[in-house]
Amino acid sequence: MTDTxxxxxVLLTDRDCLLLLTLYExxxxxxxxxxxxxxxxxxxxxAMNRLRQLEDAGYLSxxxxxxxRSWNGGREVGVVFQVTTKSLRMLQMKYQSENFVDKIPxxxxxxxxxxxxxxxxxxxxQRQFDNGKWINGRHLLDSRGYKKIPDxxxxxxxxxxxxxxxxxxxxxxxxRYRQIISEFRASSKIEKVIYVTASAQIDRKIISxxxxxxxxxxxxxxxxxxxxxxxxxxxxxxxxxxxxxI
Numbered sequence: 200m201t202d203t204x205x206x207x208x209v210l211l212t213d214r215d216c217l218l219l220l221t222l223y224e225x226x227x228x229x230x231x232x233x234x235x236x237x238x239x240x241x242x243x244x245x246a247m248n249r250l251r252q253l254e255d256a257g258y259l260s261x262x263x264x265x266x267x268r269s270w271n272g273g274r275e276v277g278v279v280f281q282v283t284t285k286s287l288r289m290l291q292m293k294y295q296s297e298n299f300v301d302k303i304p305x306x307x308x309x310x311x312x313x314x315x316x317x318x319x320x321x322x323x324x325q326r327q328f329d330n331g332k333w334i335n336g337r338h339l340l341d342s343r344g345y346k347k348i349p350d351x352x353x354x355x356x357x358x359x360x361x362x363x364x365x366x367x368x369x370x371x372x373x374x375r376y377r378q379i380i381s382e383f384r385a386s387s388k389i390e391k392v393i394y395v396t397a398s399a400q401i402d403r404k405i406i407s408x409x410x411x412x413x414x415x416x417x418x419x420x421x422x423x424x425x426x427x428x429x430x431x432x433x434x435x436x437x438x439x440x441x442x443x444x445i
Contacts, residue, residue, distance in 0.1 A: 209256035219286045225318045226304050226337050229276045258286040267312050271319040304337040328353045344388030360390040368397045376408040394427045402427045
Protein backbone atom coordinates (compact mmCIF):
# COMPACT_ATOMS: atom_id res chain seq x y z
CA MET A 200 0.00 0.00 0.00
CA THR A 201 1.30 3.47 -0.90
CA ASP A 202 2.28 5.67 2.06
CA THR A 203 -0.16 8.59 1.90
CA UNK A 204 2.24 10.85 3.83
CA UNK A 205 4.55 10.57 0.84
CA UNK A 206 1.97 12.31 -1.26
CA UNK A 207 2.18 15.44 0.89
CA UNK A 208 5.94 15.86 0.63
CA VAL A 209 6.61 15.96 -3.13
CA LEU A 210 7.79 19.39 -4.25
CA LEU A 211 6.97 19.96 -7.92
CA THR A 212 9.74 21.51 -10.00
CA ASP A 213 9.20 23.64 -13.10
CA ARG A 214 10.14 20.58 -15.15
CA ASP A 215 7.51 18.50 -13.35
CA CYS A 216 4.84 21.09 -14.10
CA LEU A 217 5.77 21.24 -17.79
CA LEU A 218 5.86 17.43 -17.90
CA LEU A 219 2.36 17.18 -16.44
CA LEU A 220 1.10 19.91 -18.78
CA THR A 221 2.49 17.95 -21.75
CA LEU A 222 0.88 14.73 -20.50
CA TYR A 223 -2.43 16.58 -20.28
CA GLU A 224 -2.07 17.97 -23.81
CA UNK A 225 -1.08 14.57 -25.23
CA UNK A 226 -3.88 12.64 -23.46
CA UNK A 227 -1.68 9.49 -23.49
CA UNK A 228 2.12 9.43 -23.49
CA UNK A 229 4.76 6.69 -23.58
CA UNK A 230 7.91 6.54 -21.45
CA UNK A 231 10.27 7.09 -24.40
CA UNK A 232 8.37 10.26 -25.36
CA UNK A 233 8.65 11.60 -21.81
CA UNK A 234 12.35 10.71 -21.67
CA UNK A 235 13.07 12.43 -25.01
CA UNK A 236 11.30 15.61 -23.95
CA UNK A 237 12.25 15.97 -20.30
CA UNK A 238 15.16 13.65 -19.49
CA UNK A 239 17.35 13.90 -22.56
CA UNK A 240 20.88 12.80 -21.66
CA UNK A 241 19.66 11.15 -18.46
CA UNK A 242 19.58 7.39 -18.04
CA UNK A 243 16.45 5.26 -17.90
CA UNK A 244 16.63 4.80 -14.12
CA UNK A 245 16.77 8.56 -13.44
CA ALA A 246 13.71 9.27 -15.55
CA MET A 247 11.73 6.32 -14.21
CA ASN A 248 12.56 7.19 -10.62
CA ARG A 249 11.08 10.68 -10.98
CA LEU A 250 7.98 9.32 -12.71
CA ARG A 251 7.51 6.87 -9.84
CA GLN A 252 7.74 9.73 -7.36
CA LEU A 253 5.11 11.68 -9.26
CA GLU A 254 2.96 8.56 -9.46
CA ASP A 255 3.31 7.89 -5.71
CA ALA A 256 2.35 11.52 -5.09
CA GLY A 257 -0.82 11.05 -7.12
CA TYR A 258 0.15 13.39 -9.96
CA LEU A 259 0.23 10.83 -12.76
CA SER A 260 -1.13 7.39 -13.51
CA UNK A 261 0.63 4.51 -15.22
CA UNK A 262 -1.30 1.91 -17.24
CA UNK A 263 0.15 -1.39 -18.40
CA UNK A 264 -0.90 -2.32 -21.92
CA UNK A 265 -0.35 -5.30 -24.23
CA UNK A 266 3.02 -4.54 -25.81
CA UNK A 267 2.86 -2.65 -29.09
CA ARG A 268 5.60 -1.56 -31.46
CA SER A 269 5.60 2.17 -32.02
CA TRP A 270 5.58 3.53 -35.56
CA ASN A 271 8.38 5.96 -34.77
CA GLY A 272 11.64 4.09 -34.19
CA GLY A 273 10.05 0.67 -33.69
CA ARG A 274 10.26 0.89 -29.90
CA GLU A 275 8.17 -1.51 -27.83
CA VAL A 276 5.67 0.19 -25.55
CA GLY A 277 4.30 -1.66 -22.53
CA VAL A 278 3.12 1.19 -20.29
CA VAL A 279 1.58 4.61 -20.91
CA PHE A 280 1.14 7.62 -18.65
CA GLN A 281 -1.67 10.11 -18.08
CA VAL A 282 -2.39 12.98 -15.75
CA THR A 283 -4.70 12.51 -12.77
CA THR A 284 -7.46 14.63 -11.27
CA LYS A 285 -4.94 15.91 -8.72
CA SER A 286 -2.47 17.09 -11.36
CA LEU A 287 -5.31 18.59 -13.39
CA ARG A 288 -6.31 20.73 -10.40
CA MET A 289 -2.69 21.85 -10.00
CA LEU A 290 -2.44 22.74 -13.70
CA GLN A 291 -5.66 24.76 -13.54
CA MET A 292 -4.23 26.80 -10.67
CA LYS A 293 -0.77 27.27 -12.18
CA TYR A 294 -1.84 28.02 -15.76
CA GLN A 295 -4.97 30.09 -15.17
CA SER A 296 -4.99 31.58 -18.68
CA GLU A 297 -5.39 28.09 -20.21
CA ASN A 298 -8.67 26.29 -20.72
CA PHE A 299 -8.57 22.76 -19.35
CA VAL A 300 -11.07 19.97 -19.94
CA ASP A 301 -12.11 18.53 -16.58
CA LYS A 302 -12.61 14.97 -17.79
CA ILE A 303 -9.51 12.88 -18.46
CA PRO A 304 -10.11 10.83 -21.65
CA UNK A 305 -9.97 7.06 -21.33
CA UNK A 306 -7.21 5.11 -23.06
CA UNK A 307 -8.36 3.48 -26.28
CA UNK A 308 -6.26 0.29 -26.77
CA UNK A 309 -7.40 -0.05 -30.40
CA UNK A 310 -5.90 3.28 -31.44
CA UNK A 311 -2.99 3.53 -29.04
CA UNK A 312 -0.25 3.31 -31.69
CA UNK A 313 -2.03 6.08 -33.63
CA UNK A 314 -2.53 8.21 -30.51
CA UNK A 315 1.14 7.94 -29.48
CA UNK A 316 2.29 8.82 -32.99
CA UNK A 317 0.27 12.04 -32.84
CA UNK A 318 2.60 13.05 -29.99
CA UNK A 319 5.61 12.40 -32.24
CA UNK A 320 4.40 14.56 -35.12
CA UNK A 321 3.24 17.35 -32.80
CA UNK A 322 6.61 19.22 -32.38
CA UNK A 323 7.29 19.71 -36.09
CA UNK A 324 3.78 20.90 -36.83
CA GLN A 325 3.85 23.23 -33.83
CA ARG A 326 7.07 24.82 -35.12
CA GLN A 327 5.26 25.73 -38.33
CA PHE A 328 2.53 27.51 -36.38
CA ASP A 329 4.39 29.03 -33.44
CA ASN A 330 1.58 31.54 -32.90
CA GLY A 331 -1.01 28.75 -32.65
CA LYS A 332 -2.07 26.40 -29.88
CA TRP A 333 -2.14 22.62 -30.38
CA ILE A 334 -5.25 20.88 -29.04
CA ASN A 335 -5.66 17.11 -29.14
CA GLY A 336 -8.95 16.16 -30.79
CA ARG A 337 -10.01 14.19 -27.73
CA HIS A 338 -10.14 17.48 -25.81
CA LEU A 339 -12.63 18.99 -28.26
CA LEU A 340 -15.78 18.37 -26.27
CA ASP A 341 -17.64 21.24 -27.94
CA SER A 342 -18.50 19.88 -31.38
CA ARG A 343 -20.17 23.07 -32.64
CA GLY A 344 -18.67 23.96 -36.00
CA TYR A 345 -17.32 20.44 -36.52
CA LYS A 346 -19.00 17.81 -38.65
CA LYS A 347 -15.95 15.64 -37.94
CA ILE A 348 -13.59 15.93 -34.97
CA PRO A 349 -9.98 15.92 -36.28
CA ASP A 350 -7.10 14.13 -34.59
CA UNK A 351 -5.81 17.54 -33.49
CA UNK A 352 -6.31 21.21 -34.28
CA UNK A 353 -4.22 24.37 -34.24
CA UNK A 354 -6.14 27.27 -32.71
CA UNK A 355 -5.21 30.95 -33.11
CA UNK A 356 -5.97 33.74 -30.67
CA UNK A 357 -7.17 36.14 -33.38
CA UNK A 358 -9.36 33.68 -35.29
CA UNK A 359 -12.48 31.58 -34.73
CA UNK A 360 -11.26 29.03 -37.26
CA UNK A 361 -8.67 26.27 -36.87
CA UNK A 362 -6.27 24.15 -38.87
CA UNK A 363 -7.19 20.47 -38.59
CA UNK A 364 -4.54 17.74 -38.37
CA UNK A 365 -5.38 14.21 -39.56
CA UNK A 366 -2.96 11.32 -39.13
CA UNK A 367 -3.76 8.55 -41.59
CA UNK A 368 -1.92 5.25 -41.15
CA UNK A 369 -4.23 2.85 -42.99
CA UNK A 370 -6.28 3.12 -46.16
CA UNK A 371 -10.03 3.53 -45.79
CA UNK A 372 -12.72 2.83 -48.37
CA UNK A 373 -13.56 5.34 -51.09
CA UNK A 374 -17.03 5.80 -49.59
CA ARG A 375 -15.54 6.63 -46.19
CA TYR A 376 -13.08 9.14 -47.66
CA ARG A 377 -15.87 10.88 -49.57
CA GLN A 378 -17.82 11.15 -46.33
CA ILE A 379 -14.83 12.52 -44.40
CA ILE A 380 -14.01 15.10 -47.10
CA SER A 381 -17.63 16.21 -47.12
CA GLU A 382 -17.67 16.52 -43.33
CA PHE A 383 -14.49 18.59 -43.29
CA ARG A 384 -15.80 20.89 -46.00
CA ALA A 385 -19.04 21.35 -44.04
CA SER A 386 -17.21 22.14 -40.79
CA SER A 387 -17.43 25.92 -40.37
CA LYS A 388 -14.64 25.90 -37.72
CA ILE A 389 -12.07 24.34 -40.07
CA GLU A 390 -10.07 26.61 -42.36
CA LYS A 391 -7.56 24.03 -43.58
CA VAL A 392 -6.87 20.29 -43.23
CA ILE A 393 -3.33 18.90 -43.09
CA TYR A 394 -3.17 15.17 -43.80
CA VAL A 395 -0.10 13.34 -42.46
CA THR A 396 -0.09 9.97 -44.22
CA ALA A 397 1.88 6.74 -43.94
CA SER A 398 2.21 6.18 -47.71
CA ALA A 399 1.86 7.77 -51.12
CA GLN A 400 -0.92 5.26 -51.86
CA ILE A 401 -3.04 6.79 -49.09
CA ASP A 402 -2.37 10.27 -50.49
CA ARG A 403 -3.43 9.14 -53.93
CA LYS A 404 -6.67 7.57 -52.72
CA ILE A 405 -7.73 10.61 -50.70
CA ILE A 406 -6.75 13.06 -53.44
CA SER A 407 -8.67 10.98 -56.02
CA UNK A 408 -11.83 11.39 -53.94
CA UNK A 409 -11.02 15.05 -53.38
CA UNK A 410 -10.58 15.75 -57.11
CA UNK A 411 -13.36 13.45 -58.30
CA UNK A 412 -11.21 11.31 -60.59
CA UNK A 413 -8.44 8.71 -60.31
CA UNK A 414 -5.25 10.76 -60.05
CA UNK A 415 -1.87 9.42 -61.22
CA UNK A 416 1.06 8.73 -58.91
CA UNK A 417 2.74 11.91 -57.72
CA UNK A 418 -0.28 14.09 -58.42
CA UNK A 419 -0.35 17.27 -56.30
CA UNK A 420 -3.71 18.72 -55.43
CA UNK A 421 -4.29 22.44 -55.96
CA UNK A 422 -6.83 22.52 -53.16
CA UNK A 423 -6.51 25.53 -50.87
CA UNK A 424 -8.12 23.59 -48.02
CA UNK A 425 -6.41 20.17 -48.08
CA UNK A 426 -2.66 19.57 -48.00
CA UNK A 427 -0.61 16.38 -47.62
CA UNK A 428 2.72 15.41 -46.12
CA UNK A 429 4.32 11.99 -45.78
CA UNK A 430 4.80 10.72 -42.25
CA UNK A 431 8.40 9.62 -42.96
CA UNK A 432 9.29 13.11 -44.17
CA UNK A 433 7.73 14.75 -41.14
CA UNK A 434 9.45 12.43 -38.67
CA UNK A 435 12.73 12.96 -40.49
CA UNK A 436 12.33 16.68 -40.16
CA UNK A 437 11.52 16.29 -36.47
CA UNK A 438 14.56 14.06 -35.90
CA UNK A 439 16.99 16.44 -37.59
CA UNK A 440 15.28 19.61 -36.32
CA UNK A 441 15.44 21.13 -39.77
CA UNK A 442 12.82 23.14 -41.61
CA UNK A 443 9.49 21.38 -41.80
CA UNK A 444 7.70 20.68 -45.06
CA ILE A 445 4.10 21.76 -44.37
